[in-house]
Amino acid sequence: MTDQEIPYNQRSSILIRNASLNGRKTDIRIEDGIIRSVGETKERDAEITIDAAGDIVMPGLVNTHTHAAMSLLRGYADDMVLFEWLSEKIWPLEAHLTGDDVYWGTRLACLEMIRTGTIAFNDMYFFMDRAADAVEEAGIRACLSHGFIDLFTEEKREAEMKASVALHKNIRARNNPKLSFALGPHALYTVSPEGLRWCAEYSVEHDCGIHIHLSETEQEVNDCIATHGVRPAAYLDAHGILTSRTVAAHCCWLDTDECRLLGERQTAASHNPASNMKLAGGRAIPYSDLRNASAPVTLGTDGCASNNNLDLFEEMKMAALLQKFATRDPTILPAAESLEIGTKNGAEALRTGGGVIAPGYAADIILVDRDTICQTPFHNGSSNLVYSCNGTVVKTVICDGAILMHDRHIPEEEAILERAGKAASALVARRNVA
Numbered sequence: 422m423t424d425q426e427i428p429y430n431q432r433s434s435i436l437i438r439n440a441s442l443n444g445r446k447t448d449i450r451i452e453d454g455i456i457r458s459v460g461e462t463k464e465r466d467a468e469i470t471i472d473a474a475g476d477i478v479m480p481g482l483v484n485t486h487t488h489a490a491m492s493l494l495r496g497y498a499d500d501m502v503l504f505e506w507l508s509e510k511i512w513p514l515e516a517h518l519t520g521d522d523v524y525w526g527t528r529l530a531c532l533e534m535i536r537t538g539t540i541a542f543n544d545m546y547f548f549m550d551r552a553a554d555a556v557e558e559a560g561i562r563a564c565l566s567h568g569f570i571d572l573f574t575e576e577k578r579e580a581e582m583k584a585s586v587a588l589h590k591n592i593r594a595r596n597n598p599k600l601s602f603a604l605g606p607h608a609l610y611t612v613s614p615e616g617l618r619w620c621a622e623y624s625v626e627h628d629c630g631i632h633i634h635l636s637e638t639e640q641e642v643n644d645c646i647a648t649h650g651v652r653p654a655a656y657l658d659a660h661g662i663l664t665s666r667t668v669a670a671h672c673c674w675l676d677t678d679e680c681r682l683l684g685e686r687q688t689a690a691s692h693n694p695a696s697n698m699k700l701a702g703g704r705a706i707p708y709s710d711l712r713n714a715s716a717p718v719t720l721g722t723d724g725c726a727s728n729n730n731l732d733l734f735e736e737m738k739m740a741a742l743l744q745k746f747a748t749r750d751p752t753i754l755p756a757a758e759s760l761e762i763g764t765k766n767g768a769e770a771l772r773t774g775g776g777v778i779a780p781g782y783a784a785d786i787i788l789v790d791r792d793t794i795c796q797t798p799f800h801n802g803s804s805n806l807v808y809s810c811n812g813t814v815v816k817t818v819i820c821d822g823a824i825l826m827h828d829r830h831i832p833e834e835e836a837i838l839e840r841a842g843k844a845a846s847a848l849v850a851r852r853n854v855a
């Protein structure tokens with residue numbers, strides 16, 4: 422099949438032939454967005470046949486914490502302390518954002534995620550109806566939240582509640598199984614207790630997720646104890662925010678009891694190692710304590726202003742290296758486990774139905790090159806993927822049984838780069854004249 426004939430972003434019956442899975446050659450049959458069989462097959466009647474000889478097949482990656490449209494802010498404000506970075510650079514620029522900016526920023530982010538093997542992401546930002554337009558055009562899965570920031574005023578709280586409900590309605594009306602909605606209370610230092618409680622109650626009533634920043638810095642913990650007399654996780658729990666549908670981003674400063682609480686509630690902790698190192702949060706996520714407490718640990722990039730890319734292959738490596746460095750234990754978070762937090766754990770947290778290459782799972786699959794420098798020699802597949810390769814190793818991306826990238830081609834790439842670049846320049850120009 423030539424590139425022109427590939428029906429990009431359309432569910433098709435697909436036969437992947439001769440791919441390498443766990444060191445064995447295999448065929449994979451996909452129909453109606455689901456993996457139907459794994460293993461040699463004599464059937465040849467698929468709409469699309471991909472000869473994957475020389476490729477490795479693996480589950481697509483899942484980014485459980487990002488602000489996709491911040492791709493427009495890549496390189497805009499680096500090397501700063503988190504609070505100053507947010508209050509002096511990021512928030513003043515975001516005050517000039519438009520819906521079109523979010524559309525082009527999210528298209529750029531989706532392009533980067535697809536190119537580097539991500540098939541689903543958990544996003545918190547503004548103008549999210551336009552983010553949803555971009556996500557649908559890219560064909561990727563996403564859970565979208567309006568960043569709920571009421572700054573402890575009733576007027577702003579009312580506005581944020583309205584914006585959240587409007588986004589929920591907008592997403593429901595699209596009737597797209599790849600799109601879901603979550604409440605997005607930004608953090609305990611930007612959302613009032615009433616706002617947190619409203620988010621918690623709404624999420625129970627409508628069975629939707631919650632996406633929040635938690636214990637990113639020591640200051641957040643100290644301020645919370647000084648103001649409320651309890652640590653952040655206990656505070657959020659008292660307001661109903663810690664649930665099995667919640668993804669809490671960062672979680673660097675959790676103590677052992679808080680890790681236990683996340684385990685009891687089955688709240689996912691999204692580890693964002695690059696952002697934490699860049700913003701110098703000072704502490705790595707307590708991975709062992711979270712694992713001992715059976716709390717789900719997943720992987721995120723955070724936004725492009727604090728990373729500065731969305732490549733989860735790089736993130737898997739940083740996660741493993743940061744744990745080893747912080748604990749002085751080289752056996753912690755081995756490569757195979759890092760791959761699992763980047764794929765299966767994220768898929769479970771976002772309830773995508775994928776994350777595993779087996780019959781009955783969602784067809785969220787990527788093919789990665791085996792004939793490259795980073796895969797040579799091939800002593801250990803997981804080791805190569807986590808420690809040696811990065812997202813450039815990805816050749817083909819299938820999400821919900823639709824091809825989004827084939828042989829490294831993604832439709833409209835040039836146009837997206839041009840439009841996103843222009844949107845970023847115009848945004849900064851608007852800020853500079855204000």
Ligand SMILES: C[C@H]1O[C@@H](n2cnc3c(O)ncnc32)[C@H](O)[C@@H]1O
Pocket residue numbers: 488507511512515545546547568607634637696723724727
């Ligand atoms: C949705 C809002 O969240 C802001 N944001 C981006 N990165 C971080 C972070 O690491 N901690 C807290 N808040 C963050 C983003 O700029 C939006 O304003």
Ligand SMILES: [Zn+2]
Pocket residue numbers: 486487488634670723724
């Ligand atoms: Zn964030």
